[in-house]
Amino acid sequence: MRAPRSGAGGPGRPVDVDALPGEPVLSVRNLTTVFATRAGEFTAVDDVSFDVWPGECLGIVGESGSGKSVAALSILGLVDYPGGVAAGEIRFRGEDLRRLRPEALRALRGSRLAVVFQDPQTALNPLFTVGRQMTDFVRAHRRASTREATRLATEKLRLVGVSAPEQRLRAYPWELSGGLRQRVAIAMALLLDPELIIADEPTTALDVSIQAQIVELLVDLKQRLGFSLIFISHDLGVVSAVADRVLVMYAGRAVERGPVGETFAHPLHPYTAALVASAPTLESVRGRPLPTIPGSLPGPSDRPAGCVFAPRCPRAQPICWAEQPPLAPVLPGREAACHFPLLPDAPATTGTARG
Amino acid sequence: MRRFFLRRLAQNLLMLAFIVLAVFVIMRLTAGDPARIKAPIFASEDVLDRYRAEFGTDTPLPAQLVSFLSGIVRGDFGESFRYQEPVFSLIAQRLPQTAMLALSALLLAVGVALLLGVAGARRPDGWLDRLGQAIAAFGQSAPTFWIGLMLVLVFSLGLGWFPAVGFNGPQSLVLPAIAIALAVLPADLRVIRTAMIDGLAQEYIRTARAFGIPEWRITYVYALRNAALPLVTVVGIDLGYLLGGTIVAEVVFNYPGIGQLAIDAVNARDYPLVQAITIVTAAIFVFVNLGIDLLYMVLDPRIRIEA
Ligand SMILES: Nc1ncnc2c1ncn2[C@@H]1O[C@H](COP(=O)(O)OP(=O)(O)OP(=O)(O)O)[C@@H](O)[C@H]1O
Ligand SMILES: [Mg+2]
Numbered sequence: 214m215r216a217p218r219s220g221a222g223g224p225g226r227p228v229d230v231d232a233l234p235g236e237p238v239l240s241v242r243n244l245t246t247v248f249a250t251r252a253g254e255f256t257a258v259d260d261v262s263f264d265v266w267p268g269e270c271l272g273i274v275g276e277s278g279s280g281k282s283v284a285a286l287s288i289l290g291l292v293d294y295p296g297g298v299a300a301g302e303i304r305f306r307g308e309d310l311r312r313l314r315p316e317a318l319r320a321l322r323g324s325r326l327a328v329v330f331q332d333p334q335t336a337l338n339p340l341f342t343v344g345r346q347m348t349d350f351v352r353a354h355r356r357a358s359t360r361e362a363t364r365l366a367t368e369k370l371r372l373v374g375v376s377a378p379e380q381r382l383r384a385y386p387w388e389l390s391g392g393l394r395q396r397v398a399i400a401m402a403l404l405l406d407p408e409l410i411i412a413d414e415p416t417t418a419l420d421v422s423i424q425a426q427i428v429e430l431l432v433d434l435k436q437r438l439g440f441s442l443i444f445i446s447h448d449l450g451v452v453s454a455v456a457d458r459v460l461v462m463y464a465g466r467a468v469e470r471g472p473v474g475e476t477f478a479h480p481l482h483p484y485t486a487a488l489v490a491s492a493p494t495l496e497s498v499r500g501r502p503l504p505t506i507p508g509s510l511p512g513p514s515d516r517p518a519g520c521v522f523a524p525r526c527p528r529a530q531p532i533c534w535a536e537q538p539p540l541a542p543v544l545p546g547r548e549a550a551c552h553f554p555l556l557p558d559a560p561a562t563t564g565t566a567r568g
Numbered sequence: 569m570r571r572f573f574l575r576r577l578a579q580n581l582l583m584l585a586f587i588v589l590a591v592f593v594i595m596r597l598t599a600g601d602p603a604r605i606k607a608p609i610f611a612s613e614d615v616l617d618r619y620r621a622e623f624g625t626d627t628p629l630p631a632q633l634v635s636f637l638s639g640i641v642r643g644d645f646g647e648s649f650r651y652q653e654p655v656f657s658l659i660a661q662r663l664p665q666t667a668m669l670a671l672s673a674l675l676l677a678v679g680v681a682l683l684l685g686v687a688g689a690r691r692p693d694g695w696l697d698r699l700g701q702a703i704a705a706f707g708q709s710a711p712t713f714w715i716g717l718m719l720v721l722v723f724s725l726g727l728g729w730f731p732a733v734g735f736n737g738p739q740s741l742v743l744p745a746i747a748i749a750l751a752v753l754p755a756d757l758r759v760i761r762t763a764m765i766d767g768l769a770q771e772y773i774r775t776a777r778a779f780g781i782p783e784w785r786i787t788y789v790y791a792l793r794n795a796a797l798p799l800v801t802v803v804g805i806d807l808g809y810l811l812g813g814t815i816v817a818e819v820v821f822n823y824p825g826i827g828q829l830a831i832d833a834v835n836a837r838d839y840p841l842v843q844a845i846t847i848v849t850a851a852i853f854v855f856v857n858l859g860i861d862l863l864y865m866v867l868d869p870r871i872r873i874e875a
Contacts, residue, residue: 289778323779330775338772340793340868350779401779 236307237264238409238441239288244301246280246287256516257283257296259465262540265409270435270442272456272473274449274488278510280465281445285411288443289328290318306408324354327402328411332418333394337386343397344382351404369400373430392423399430403438411443416451428454449492453477461485464511464521467540471547479557481549484522520552528553576861580854587850588640591843592633601625605837606649623649625839636843645844650836655844658829663848665735666825669817670810672741673748677756678803680749685760686787689768697761704757707750712813716747716820733822744817751813752806759802760795767794796867804860811849 246258258280265271273281286292288303290310303310305326310318322328330336338346347369348362357365363382370378373396386394395415402410412431416424428451435442444455452459453473461469461482469482480486487506508525517523523533532552540550603619620626624635624646639646645655684700691697707715723743724732730742767773768791776786815827822828826845833841 291774291777293774319780319782321780322777323781328775328778330771330778332771335771336775338770338776338790349776349781353780353782353785 235267237266237304238269238306239265239443240302240304241284241288242302242304244284244287244303245299246283246292246296247299248296250295256299257465258287259521260301261460261462261465261467262301263460263467263470265441265443267408267441268435268439269458270444270456272452272459273443273445273462274447274452274459275462276447276488276506276510279462281447281462282413283465284462285328285413285443285445288411289322289326320354323350323407324405325408326411327405327407327409328413329395329398329402329415331414333386333391333398334418336398337394339385339387341385342382343384343386343389346386347382347401347404350401354405365404366400369403370397372403373397373400373434375400391419392426395419395423395427396430399427399434403434406438407440409441409443411445413445414447415444416448417446424448424451431455449477449489461488464516466521466550468522468551469547469549470540471544475547479555481543481547481554481556482522482551483526483528483553483555485549486555487525520550572865573862576858580858584847584851584854588637588847591846591850592636595839595842596629596632601837623839640847645847646840648833648841649838650832650841651838655840658841659826659844659848662824662826662829665823666814666818666827669741669744669748669823669825670807670814672745673752673813673817674803674806674810676745677749677753677806678799681753681756681760685757686764686792688757688761689764689791690787692765700757700761703750704754707752708754710750712747712751712816713820715750716744716817719743719747720821735824740821740823744814744821744823747820748810748813748817752809756799756802756806759798763795763798764791767791770794797864800860800863800867804857807856808853811853 241264242262244258244261245256248255248257261280261284263271273284275281283292283296287298288305288310290298290313292298298311301311305321310321313321337343341349344363344366347366348357348359351357351362351365355362366382367378370381375381375393375396381389381393381397386397389397395418399415402412415431416427419427431442431444432455434440442455444452446452456473458471459469459473459476460467461476461484463484469476469480469485471481476485477489480489484506491505506525511517511521511524515524517534519532519534519536520526520529520538523529526533530553536552538550538552540548543549543551543554543556601616601620603616603623603625606619606623608615617626624632627635636646643656645659647653648655648658651658680703681700684696684703687694688697688700720732720743723729731740732743734740764787768787770791773786773790776790777783781790814825815830817823818825818827819831826849830842830845832838833845
């Protein structure tokens, strides 16, 4: 499994996780999250493994319904009934969160492990002022007077570029604009200087013009404060601006993993290639319809026995239908779960079978 | 917000004035001659006239209305025909008893509804949820007087735990309060359970969990806060019902409250007493509702800003 470090990413851009010194902040192994539905069990996250290193941003991309949010919630231990993590290890700084007592996990959430949700309109409580919510969060973890907690909240709001923070603290979330609300949500995540922030599509609900500001803010904050970041999005452009490495998910499975630049420039997995081809870019000609990936995500009942992408894959061979390819190193620092990965030097149709 | 409140106050006072007038007119039109009740059966017209003069029912209706209204303004509701005591002091004796009973019943109902509703919302179809549904179904189908009689049969005549009738201390409150509470409990429970399920499903609850807010706080502060408005609404409706429910319970348990007084007064065609009780009750109802409007504004910042 151990591949040599490629070094292509330069310093501060860990490329080959296994070759980096030190310990990952978060190490997820074989995470499997299952929902009990009327039609039977539905595996929303299927045997997914990844690491997040100190100061690194891991992007997670994939179509809607591919299990990105469920993976994030699994890490936080917040998968709602009737779902639950069925298998796997979630090591945060070496500690398996699945084995932690509920109280210890609660104490961790919001202090060392924070989250920014997609839609600040619904993620913030409309019945409490911004200040009340922020001070509540502080005081769930620390003995602090209202005064101290308020001071901390003010400081963090200032840090995320909110002007007149004292005034914002007295406002209700619905009195703020969308962009401001998301800044508040980010300030909340920063309250107790977390080591890892999970941002689940933090820009999707925002206007395009504001998306860029929020992305810029997150990048800048990460650089200055040094936290690790899991950035979930289906906007490949945003992910390539923020993330160092990327994990591509499809139908609950990790299908490709690698440095973000190389992965999007030369995808190994046909699904990643299709995702890149269907992504709107600045260069894409206006008015020309974007190519879409034919077919749709397999539902709970029609997941194939082999590769989950086989039904939609232009390169599928009989073995793809029969045998599930594991996520395995293909190139230095890059992994794909494909029998016929798109190797840069090989013509598109004549990949060699592995496994 | 103040404008909104003042407007509501004016509306309610107007409604109260209308009730006062309606009570006066309806009593005169339907209740008959109180002198005939008070006087011996074969009393002569002379005797009846003396009673009428004493009661003030001999003067023309407009004159009666004027003295009635000017009395109210002075806080003087006249003297009861039957008890020959100032109506005001009669009500002042009985009202606290009824208020105590109604509040006990309300606290009991809301308390149990909160406990079972929250538990039911946290774990739908759990045993506490089922228990709540069973109690609600019982309270909804069994009439208050029947529940009252059953409670007396079992707990006072049978087990001897509580007095059956009258009022001699807080233990006399228990059975009538349970009987009344069972009538309002089903609605309370349903409202709280639904609002809590809705509250717990809000995304901001997930946010609170993700930020490490303890679970008890999420339930009893965050989600319950979401249930506060429906809860206040249903308590307002309860209070309206309690006005009637306590009358039934007071009769069954022979409890010396204002409901009993009202029934005696009606039977005796005791105009001043009936009028005063009706007006006082209506005033309580109106002001409770006003208080609930005010609570709404305090509880929902969105209403507060818009108003
Ligand atoms: N409470 C639930 N009960 C049953 N299935 C669920 C539940 N929550 C999520 N799922 C299923 O899990 C799968 C993954 O959902 P998830 O929300 O993680 O997708 P996603 O990748 O985050 O998509 P999006 O881009 O739309 O946010 C979906 O097929 C979804 O239907
Ligand atoms: Mg999602």
